Amino acid sequence: MTVADILLLALGAVAVGAGALVVSSTHLVRSGLYLVVSLGAIAGLYLVLGAELVAWVQVLVYVGAVVVLLLFAVMLTRAPIGPSTDLDRPPGPSALIGAGVGLGLAALFVDAFRWIEFPRADPGTAEQVGREVFGTWVLPFEVLSILLLSALVGAIVLSRPDLGARPAPPAAEEGSGEQEAEVPA
Amino acid sequence: MPLWLDLLVRVVAVMVGFLVLPLLVGQAEHKVMAHMQGRVGPMYAGAFHGWAQLVADGVKFVQKEDVHPHGADRTVFRLAPIVALFPYLIIILTIPLGPNGLVAQRLDIGLFLVLAILGIGVVAVLMSAWASANKYSLLGGLRGAAQLLGYELPLVLAAASVAMAAGTLSLPGIVEVWRPWWLIWQAPAALVFFIAGLAEIRRPPFDMPIADSELVFGYMTEYTGLRFAFFLLAEYVGIIVIAGLTTVLFLGGWHGPFADQLGWLWTLLKMGVLSFVIIWFRVTYPRLREDQLQRLCWLILVPVSLAQLVLTVAVKSLL
Numbered sequence: 001m002t003v004a005d006i007l008l009l010a011l012g013a014v015a016v017g018a019g020a021l022v023v024s025s026t027h028l029v030r031s032g033l034y035l036v037v038s039l040g041a042i043a044g045l046y047l048v049l050g051a052e053l054v055a056w057v058q059v060l061v062y063v064g065a066v067v068v069l070l071l072f073a074v075m076l077t078r079a080p081i082g083p084s085t086d087l088d089r090p091p092g093p094s095a096l097i098g099a100g101v102g103l104g105l106a107a108l109f110v111d112a113f114r115w116i117e118f119p120r121a122d123p124g125t126a127e128q129v130g131r132e133v134f135g136t137w138v139l140p141f142e143v144l145s146i147l148l149l150s151a152l153v154g155a156i157v158l159s160r161p162d163l164g165a166r167p168a169p170p171a172a173e174e175g176s177g178e179q180e181a182e183v184p185a
Numbered sequence: 186m187p188l189w190l191d192l193l194v195r196v197v198a199v200m201v202g203f204l205v206l207p208l209l210v211g212q213a214e215h216k217v218m219a220h221m222q223g224r225v226g227p228m229y230a231g232a233f234h235g236w237a238q239l240v241a242d243g244v245k246f247v248q249k250e251d252v253h254p255h256g257a258d259r260t261v262f263r264l265a266p267i268v269a270l271f272p273y274l275i276i277i278l279t280i281p282l283g284p285n286g287l288v289a290q291r292l293d294i295g296l297f298l299v300l301a302i303l304g305i306g307v308v309a310v311l312m313s314a315w316a317s318a319n320k321y322s323l324l325g326g327l328r329g330a331a332q333l334l335g336y337e338l339p340l341v342l343a344a345a346s347v348a349m350a351a352g353t354l355s356l357p358g359i360v361e362v363w364r365p366w367w368l369i370w371q372a373p374a375a376l377v378f379f380i381a382g383l384a385e386i387r388r389p390p391f392d393m394p395i396a397d398s399e400l401v402f403g404y405m406t407e408y409t410g411l412r413f414a415f416f417l418l419a420e421y422v423g424i425i426v427i428a429g430l431t432t433v434l435f436l437g438g439w440h441g442p443f444a445d446q447l448g449w450l451w452t453l454l455k456m457g458v459l460s461f462v463i464i465w466f467r468v469t470y471p472r473l474r475e476d477q478l479q480r481l482c483w484l485i486l487v488p489v490s491l492a493q494l495v496l497t498v499a500v501k502s503l504l
Binding site for chain 2: 027029030033036052053056057059060063064065067068069071072075076079081082125126
């Protein structure tokens with residue numbers, strides 16, 4: 001076993017352990033913080049595998065933005081300190097399904113890739129990832145960016161009911177005018 | 186030089202920098218603010234112009250009792266100051282001081298690492314805010330998170346502009362190809378980066394999350410003693426980091442007369458001047474209101490940085 005193998009195993013254990021805590025913890029906000037640990041460990045896995053750029057993108061996007069957004073949303077709604085005992089979560093069946101799917105997938109992967117030896121890939125430097133993304137994979141990349149753009153536009157439309165609204169009957173219009181006046185300038 | 190000695194020298198140098206530079210900035214803040222406000226500032230400790238004031242403060246912080254509020258989430262509460270401070274230590278590793286590899290850790294994509302690590306600071310703010318079990322803390326933390334998430338965008342876009350101009354993501358690499366006329370070419374990006382950086386470290390006029398006149402002390406309200414000192418230290422190291430990054434990305438780092446011998450001095454000098462400007466801002470500008478803060482970010486900084494990207498590409502393709 002090389003150092004890389006040991007690091008992979010350790011980081012994998014951290015990622016899986018923290019991931020299990022995310023779903024099993026009864027502390028709502030702590031679940032989110034465990035998610036930070038889990039995603040950070042996955043970034044560590046990328047680093048060990050030589051994909052430096054992907055690792056830092058993982059930290060930038062997932063740890064720095066997605067999880068923070070999640071925590072932010074939880075704290076805006078309901079974030080009690082201490083365990084929440086009223087969570088609607090039957091432990092038996094979900095544990096069975098989760099463990100079953102996890103073990104099944106693991107067995108499948110081990111069986112599928114046990115006999116194949118892959119050549120060691122080149123380190124994923126920024127230059128190489130850039131060349132691949134903007135050379136071979138430029139079409140999927142652009143399609144994905146259009147998808148994201150439409151999601152953005154959709155978010156704006158959903159959050160602004162005054163956009164494209166049908167002219168309301170006179171009685172309701174009065175109500176909406178009042179609502180607008182309530183919005184602080 | 187054998188590898189272990191090389192490693193030891195670098196680690197010791199970073200630790201010394203990490204321990205000394207924030208104290209210098211802290212002392213400068215005491216004195217600069219005092220003079221700008223027409224008072225003397227701390228004068229007693231250490232006999233000469235109160236140079237030992239911060240050391241005395243440190244001793245005071247260590248002696249204080251480690252208190253946490255009843256009903257707080259203790260583990261998260263204790264962890265938050267460390268999460269706030271640790272990212273900056275890693276960033277200091279990557280800031281190049283001088284030419285010929287005078288940097289603690291040379292990385293091919295140092296810029297990306299720096300931006301990614303800066304983003305972790307938000308987690309610390311949210312952790313401390315929530316775990317304090319205090320409504321002022323939580324309000325401060327939510328303001329902080331909204332501010333940090335918003336200002337990360339212009340920060341990254343401005344940094345992307347200079348990375349595109351240089352054609353590399355390595356911090357020493359960017360300084361190597363830097364030319365003095367970039368000062369004009371990249372001026373909008375430099376301004377955006379500096380302002381967004383100020384907001385990232387929550388310095389006045391962007392200290393809405395702390396806002397001592399309305400939120401007590403924001404997400405730091407419940408902290409005392411050493412943990413509070415950690416937050417203060419993180420703020421001072423944050424000044425160093427933002428000044429250092431602006432120097433390296435936009436002001437040409439070690440470039441200057443006799444750069445081969447005195448490069449490190451030029452870098453430190455430029456960082457010092459920028460730190461002075463950051464302190465100057467604190468004394469000069471009143472705190473931005475929350476809506477002004479978001480307006481500045483989304484309606485001014487983001488469009489300016491996008492226009493700068495277009496300008497960078499246009500000039501780059503003409504050359």
